[in-house]
Amino acid sequence: MRKIILAALTLVVGVILWYLFLKPSDYTVRFKADTFPGAINQSLKLWDRNLDPVEKIHQENDLYHLIHKVKFGDSIHSYKWTIEPLTDSTSRVKVNIKDEDHSLMNKLQVPFFDTDFEKRSRKTVMDFMEVLKNHKEKFKVRIIGEEEMPTKYIAYLPIKCTQLQKADEMMKNFSYLFGSLVESGVEFDGFPMIEITQWDQETDSIHFNFGRPIIRSEKLPIGTDIQYKRIFRKKALKAEYFGNYITSDRAWYALLDYAKKNNIDVEKTPIEVFYNDPKSEGNEIKWRAEIYLPIKESK
Structure with missing residues (x-):
């Protein structure tokens, strides 16, 4: 009995000491x-x-x-x-x-x-x-599942900023990019989009290409900051985002959770396609974007 009491007292004292001095x-x-x-x-x-x-x-x-x-x-x-x-x-x-x-x-x-x-x-x-x-x-994300990103040839500007600054940087560069393309008579082949090329989740910093799909021709502006590339068809996880484009990155995280839950190996380089002009639609919940998260190719 004495041993039991001693053990109990030792346990109680240990718990008290842990609570007072070690509990974080x-x-x-x-x-x-x-x-x-x-x-x-x-x-x-x-x-x-x-x-x-x-x-x-x-x-x-x-x-x-x-x-x-x-x-x-x-x-x-x-x-x-x-x-x-x-x-x-x-x-x-x-x-x-x-x-x-x-x-x-x-x-x-x-x-x-x-x-x-x-x-x-x-x-x-x-x-x-x-x-x-x-x-x-103020936003909704709907996971659609696996789809293929279509092949697109895009004119774009490379941008570095934080996730929070993404929409502001798009607005700053919108007139210059699309104005230059329109003045040159370039034909568009889709909606405005961004392609994330680097994403640091710890600092929320991103590198991305802001641009628009175009029909490749001899009318492309040359000798400017505008660059050109082809995005090739690729399997991806797709989601629809509804809300202010400032927070469209919420869909990135939803897709990452979906990929983890379903054991799908993905590249953390989302692509966003924007279907609404914020200046012409006042109700933010009606702004729609398609979000693609590329699936890594099996070796």
Whole structure:
């Protein structure tokens, strides 16, 4: 009996010591989100801009783990977000929160009181949940499945920017690119499009070609910044995106989740085809784009 009591006391003391000095968080908030991890990841990064961050939110190894630090009064709170996909359209989110300056005091109080730290933590997470709810109502992604990207000859401009800047860069270059083609009498062969050539998911930076399919002829502008290439027919995963083209990259993440779930090896170089002119259609949810994620060829 003495050994049993001693073992129990050792276990209790061990748990207490772990809780007070080794447990990485002071408080944990969990919630379920009706969207996929990529949309949560990008929403977190946008939302973080409106806080008072001590350091910019960043990913830890992959898009499912993020961390940021926010200053509240004289304290710095560390938020570690873990996103777990449940289905094609739902995720589970866990937020481990720690007050870096008053961690021990929080751990002593949290089990017995509803502290200001807990209230602040819940409010911060709930604020993000509201932002996420509003965001997911502004776009739709429909996975179509495997299709073939058609062969197209395109005139394009190479651009480097962040994912958030993508639509703005397209607008900046629209008049120059298409104006030059129209003035030269070039015949179009499809809708405006972009081809991602590099995608750094950790920094959200991209290199892409912004252009339009054309009929190859002797009328092409030469000696300008405009370049030309052929995109060859290739198997790809396809999705339809409805919403503002600023956030059409949400479909990239949905396709990546689909590929992972179905064990399909893909290239992280999406192609987007835009079917609406934002200047002529005020309802953003009616803006449509087709998104292709190329499937790697088997060797």
